[in-house]
Amino acid sequence: xxxxxxxxxxxxxKFVCVIGMGPDDIxxxxxxxxxxxxxxxxxxxGFFNSxxxxxxxxxxxxxxxxxxxxxxNSPEYGYITHTPKPGWEHTDILGIxxxxxxxxxxxxxxxxxxxxxxxxxxxxxxxxSLIYMTIGTGIGxxxxxxxxxxxxxVHPEMGHIRIxxxxxxxxxxxxxxxxxDCLEGLASGKAVEVRWGxxxxxxxxxxxxxxxxxxxxxxxxxxIICTLSPGKFIxxxxxxxxxxxxxxxxxxxxxxxNGYIDSSKITEDIENYIVTPGLGDYSGVLGAVALARMND
Amino acid sequence: xxxxxxxxxxxxxKFVCVIGMGPDDIxxxxxxxxxxxxxxxxxxxGFFNSxxxxxxxxxxxxxxxxxxxxxxNSPEYGYITHTPKPGWEHTDILGIxxxxxxxxxxxxxxxxxxxxxxxxxxxxxxxxSLIYMTIGTGIGxxxxxxxxxxxxxVHPEMGHIRIxxxxxxxxxxxxxxxxxDCLEGLASGKAVEVRWGxxxxxxxxxxxxxxxxxxxxxxxxxxIICTLSPGKFIxxxxxxxxxxxxxxxxxxxxxxxNGYIDSSKITEDIENYIVTPGLGDYSGVLGAVALARMND
Numbered sequence: 001x002x003x004x005x006x007x008x009x010x011x012x013x014k015f016v017c018v019i020g021m022g023p024d025d026i027x028x029x030x031x032x033x034x035x036x037x038x039x040x041x042x043x044x045x046g047f048f049n050s051x052x053x054x055x056x057x058x059x060x061x062x063x064x065x066x067x068x069x070x071x072x073n074s075p076e077y078g079y080i081t082h083t084p085k086p087g088w089e090h091t092d093i094l095g096i097x098x099x100x101x102x103x104x105x106x107x108x109x110x111x112x113x114x115x116x117x118x119x120x121x122x123x124x125x126x127x128x129s130l131i132y133m134t135i136g137t138g139i140g141x142x143x144x145x146x147x148x149x150x151x152x153x154v155h156p157e158m159g160h161i162r163i164x165x166x167x168x169x170x171x172x173x174x175x176x177x178x179x180x181d182c183l184e185g186l187a188s189g190k191a192v193e194v195r196w197g198x199x200x201x202x203x204x205x206x207x208x209x210x211x212x213x214x215x216x217x218x219x220x221x222x223x224i225i226c227t228l229s230p231g232k233f234i235x236x237x238x239x240x241x242x243x244x245x246x247x248x249x250x251x252x253x254x255x256x257x258n259g260y261i262d263s264s265k266i267t268e269d270i271e272n273y274i275v276t277p278g279l280g281d282y283s284g285v286l287g288a289v290a291l292a293r294m295n296d
Numbered sequence: 297x298x299x300x301x302x303x304x305x306x307x308x309x310k311f312v313c314v315i316g317m318g319p320d321d322i323x324x325x326x327x328x329x330x331x332x333x334x335x336x337x338x339x340x341x342g343f344f345n346s347x348x349x350x351x352x353x354x355x356x357x358x359x360x361x362x363x364x365x366x367x368x369n370s371p372e373y374g375y376i377t378h379t380p381k382p383g384w385e386h387t388d389i390l391g392i393x394x395x396x397x398x399x400x401x402x403x404x405x406x407x408x409x410x411x412x413x414x415x416x417x418x419x420x421x422x423x424x425s426l427i428y429m430t431i432g433t434g435i436g437x438x439x440x441x442x443x444x445x446x447x448x449x450v451h452p453e454m455g456h457i458r459i460x461x462x463x464x465x466x467x468x469x470x471x472x473x474x475x476x477d478c479l480e481g482l483a484s485g486k487a488v489e490v491r492w493g494x495x496x497x498x499x500x501x502x503x504x505x506x507x508x509x510x511x512x513x514x515x516x517x518x519x520i521i522c523t524l525s526p527g528k529f530i531x532x533x534x535x536x537x538x539x540x541x542x543x544x545x546x547x548x549x550x551x552x553x554n555g556y557i558d559s560s561k562i563t564e565d566i567e568n569y570i571v572t573p574g575l576g577d578y579s580g581v582l583g584a585v586a587l588a589r590m591n592d
């Protein structure tokens with residue numbers, strides 16, 4: 001019997017589950033809104049248990065919103081920790097899925113998962129030091145260094161870096177409940193909506209919001225480039241679906257780095273350096289499949 | 297014949313060379329000021345060639361100031377690239393040392409070298425995701441993720457991240473020739489001296505410079521923690537020899553992260569998380585020895 005893998009992208013708004021081997025081989029797929037942990041995880045389990053393919057579902061991966069406890073020595077390994085998402089704080093997502101499915105289950109952050117999938121099959125294929133950053137309701141980043149996903153103390157929380165904020169030009173205080181005007185507090189979809197009173201997707205292309213958005217994102221991306229020197233910088237999430245934002249972000253990142261990072265990939269080939277995901281909206285859930293495969 | 301290794305810490309002010317196996321086994325040592333590349337490298341070669349120990353000098357490592365070209369596919373691999381240090385721009389430090397000594401020579405940045413040595417023998421022993429940051433004339437950072445030194449596009453340039461800068465409280469424009477008020481531009485030894493008109497080591501302990509210095513360093517360290525989630529954060533360099541600065545930096549890092557990074561190592565055990573180098577001033581040159589050993 002051929003092996004097949006399950007992937008769960010656990011998002012704050014929706015869950016996506018697939019069964020398959022990779023981007024060219026997805027055999028079943030479902031999407032449902034994130035409600036309570038009990039109800040949502042019940043739907044996850046139901047999806048996998050009802051799979052009627054002839055293959056053997058061998059392992060499952062979870063690419064989850066967080067923060068997560070990823071310390072394998074901790075009794076709370078695999079828990080969602082202190083999320084503001086109602087009902088989800090301190091949820092043993094790994095343990096519940098594992099015991100319900102009686103299968104090996106791997107877990108990492110949604111963005112580390114997406115980075116892994118983009119490395120295996122997407123825009124970062126074969127580039128073993130790369131970043132995946134999502135700019136949606138929130139901002140998060142994950143990545144790989146020397147072919148290994150970034151872990152250490154906990155896991156990356158790149159959305160929460162502090163960047164310059166000129167309060168004369170932009171008096172908005174920022175909306176991060178922990179840090180006020182960190183990158184997420186200034187440039188997430190939520191920040192855009194609170195600042196301008198309109199959801200990002202409804203703002204016209206020539207609205208000044210986009211120039212400001214590109215400014216903050218380029219400061220954040222520049223910081224991550226200086227810290228990690230990734231070989232590729234992949235930007236996903238709802239806001240990056242605006243192609244003129246991507247162009248502005250590239251331009252300003254070059255401007256702010258100002259030639260200091262001495263690489264032609266930035267100065268001459270930025271359109272192949274800061275890119276959108278090769279797997280489109282599937283980076284996260286395929287990352288979960290990849291986690292399952294790696295763990296099997 | 298027993299093998300022994302050479303280490304070269306190539307600094308902008310001085311070069312340190314040792315022959316040995318590690319921190320408990322240094323068999324010869326020399327220090328001289330950095331002058332022209334020709335003269336300085338001649339002294340390096342002279343030191344190693346005059347070693348009269350009975351062991352076989354098997355390989356040499358260089359932990360160098362930069363920026364460096366570390367792209368092993370480039371014809372300029374091992375070059376110092378666009379440094380402002382007079383005479384050193386575009387110097388093939390690796391090639392010259394290699395051909396003069398006729399030995400295998402490895403190279404990395406001074407801070408990546410120091411991170412490696414601290415991982416093997418120092419304050420980060422066995423912690424395979426860690427940062428080594430030096431706060432001296434300039435600011436630089438290197439580190440390890442999953443046991444591998446951080447590389448990718450080029451190498452980390454952590455001193456050049458942008459941080460919040462309140463020009464009302466601190467009207468100093470910053471002294472980085474590339475970025476003005478990046479972390480190095482605001483908080484390096486050079487910035488302290490230009491801002492206050494006095495070298496950092498001559499400022500009294502109760503001078504307001506130290507509070508401001510801790511503020512900027514904590515913002516920078518917090519950003520790197522959010523980006524990489526290192527298991528240990530080692531701070532070296534001249535300015536960190538002031539123990540009250542280290543205390544202030546720890547305090548402000550906790551304050552600025554504000555509980556978001558959910559780890560007791562930060563919230564309850566910061567004195568074992570942000571630390572000074574276990575190898576004192578020897579991290580860099582022992583890192584060079586470690587690079588030589590790894591490469592042999």
